[in-house]
Amino acid sequence: MSIRMLSCGESHGKGYLIIVEGLPAGLPISKDCIEEQLSRRRRGYGRGERMKLERDEFEFYSGVRGKVTTGNPIGVVLHNSEWEKWKDSMDAFELKEDEAKEREITKPRPGHADASGMAKFGFEEARNVLERTSARATAAWTIAGTLCRRLLEDLGVAVRSSVTSVGPRSIGLPRSEEEWTRACSSDMGLPREEDEEEIMSIIDEARSSGDSLGGTFAISVKNIPAGIGSYSEWDRRLDGRLAQALMSIPSAKGVEIGGGFGLSQRPGSEVHDEFVLFSGLWTRRTNNAGGIEGGVTNGEELTLHVALKPIPTLKKPLRTFDVRIKRETSAHVERGDVCVVPAASVVGEAMTSLVLAQALCEQFGGDRMEDLRSRFEEHTKRTRRMFHV
Numbered sequence: 001m002s003i004r005m006l007s008c009g010e011s012h013g014k015g016y017l018i019i020v021e022g023l024p025a026g027l028p029i030s031k032d033c034i035e036e037q038l039s040r041r042r043r044g045y046g047r048g049e050r051m052k053l054e055r056d057e058f059e060f061y062s063g064v065r066g067k068v069t070t071g072n073p074i075g076v077v078l079h080n081s082e083w084e085k086w087k088d089s090m091d092a093f094e095l096k097e098d099e100a101k102e103r104e105i106t107k108p109r110p111g112h113a114d115a116s117g118m119a120k121f122g123f124e125e126a127r128n129v130l131e132r133t134s135a136r137a138t139a140a141w142t143i144a145g146t147l148c149r150r151l152l153e154d155l156g157v158a159v160r161s162s163v164t165s166v167g168p169r170s171i172g173l174p175r176s177e178e179e180w181t182r183a184c185s186s187d188m189g190l191p192r193e194e195d196e197e198e199i200m201s202i203i204d205e206a207r208s209s210g211d212s213l214g215g216t217f218a219i220s221v222k223n224i225p226a227g228i229g230s231y232s233e234w235d236r237r238l239d240g241r242l243a244q245a246l247m248s249i250p251s252a253k254g255v256e257i258g259g260g261f262g263l264s265q266r267p268g269s270e271v272h273d274e275f276v277l278f279s280g281l282w283t284r285r286t287n288n289a290g291g292i293e294g295g296v297t298n299g300e301e302l303t304l305h306v307a308l309k310p311i312p313t314l315k316k317p318l319r320t321f322d323v324r325i326k327r328e329t330s331a332h333v334e335r336g337d338v339c340v341v342p343a344a345s346v347v348g349e350a351m352t353s354l355v356l357a358q359a360l361c362e363q364f365g366g367d368r369m370e371d372l373r374s375r376f377e378e379h380t381k382r383t384r385r386m387f388h389v
């Protein structure tokens with residue numbers, strides 16, 4: 001049994017529908033835990049006007065009864081609070097042609113899927129494309145990921161993130177538990193308060209020159225035992241599945257596991273994490289592998305790094321062409337964000353949670369949470385015995 005997540009919806013449509021199938025029965029779910037993660041996804045100093053307008057109102061349709069999963073597919077609706085303003089140009093059957101015409105986008109924005117999506121479907125303008133490629137969809141993914149995070153929390157597995165750079169300014173990883181907590185709970189996703197002022201001024205500078213910024217974030221997963229995942233087939237390897245899920249985040253352009261690209265420049269004697277005996281336990285002094293060897297967890301902390309390009313809609317628009325009149329022009333400008341790294345890191349946690357919950361349900365099965373829990377605990381005990389003297 002695995003977990004499947006499917007979502008549909010458009011940025012300015014009625015809202016998003018999210019279906020999560022395969023979560024075991026008996027997992028406690030609260031509205032608060034979903035609200036908390038949705039509000040974290042709206043965070044960040046470099047966010048645009050839309051974040052002030054969006055209310056992230058959601059409604060459960062099925063699969064949870066009396067605050068506990070039933071084992072049925074979970075259905076959630078995420079409403080668009082601005083639907084009334086968009087209805088006439090987005091409605092399924094009552095579309096007003098003149099309103100729809102006014103909202104046509106014929107000047108594709110470089111860096112977005114506007115031109116490539118039009119090429120794919122043969123559309124004459126990009127509205128249908130950008131409605132679906134909008135990062136608003138990541139609010140829906142966050143809901144699904146939060147349901148999966150609940151399963152992980154129930155097993156004691158913790159997924160966290162921290163912003164590690166904004167534009168050219170490197171911040172580095174959290175150095176203590178307190179810094180991880182700060183990175184997860186602060187508005188800018190930063191581990192240390194002393195960096196905030198400088199980062200805000202870098203974002204302000206980008207905003208005032210009509211530009212945007214990318215950056216990087218790190219994901220950490222604690223308490224995941226050794227032996228989760230598979231080395232048997234290319235599409236079952238956990239490293240590949242995590243990389244795919246993280247790479248699917250809009251604006252992600254790179255994913256590294258552990259030491260990532262940097263490992264390629266160092267000799268093997270410095271890179272591979274040797275076993276050493278410490279307090280009666282065969283353990284590692286380093287974690288360059290990022291907690292995965294051969295597509296399977298090795299019992300160390302999972303560490304993943306994601307690089308985001310600067311977001312593509314610029315107030316000072318880039319050059320493009322008008323697809324109707326075939327003349328050079330400036331790209332379409334939508335109100336938007338300047339820097340989304342803190343928000344994207346929350347989406348990164350959600351996608352990581354989805355993949356790990358999938359892997360655990362595949363490995364330990366169980367229609368009931370208590371069955372999954374007892375098999376997980378049995379496995380954890382067994383792997384601990386293996387590493388003990």
Ligand SMILES: Cc1cc2nc3c(=O)[nH]c(=O)nc-3n(C[C@H](O)[C@H](O)[C@H](O)COP(=O)(O)O)c2cc1C
Pocket residue numbers: 048111112113133134135138249250251252309311312313314335336337338340343344347
């Ligand atoms: C949380 C979040 C918010 C985003 N907001 C914007 C935005 O306001 N404006 C924009 O141009 N891109 C934004 N993006 C990035 C684009 O959605 C993304 O670059 C685009 O869809 C093209 O996909 P790609 O970068 O993966 O190729 C955002 C991304 C994330 C993760």
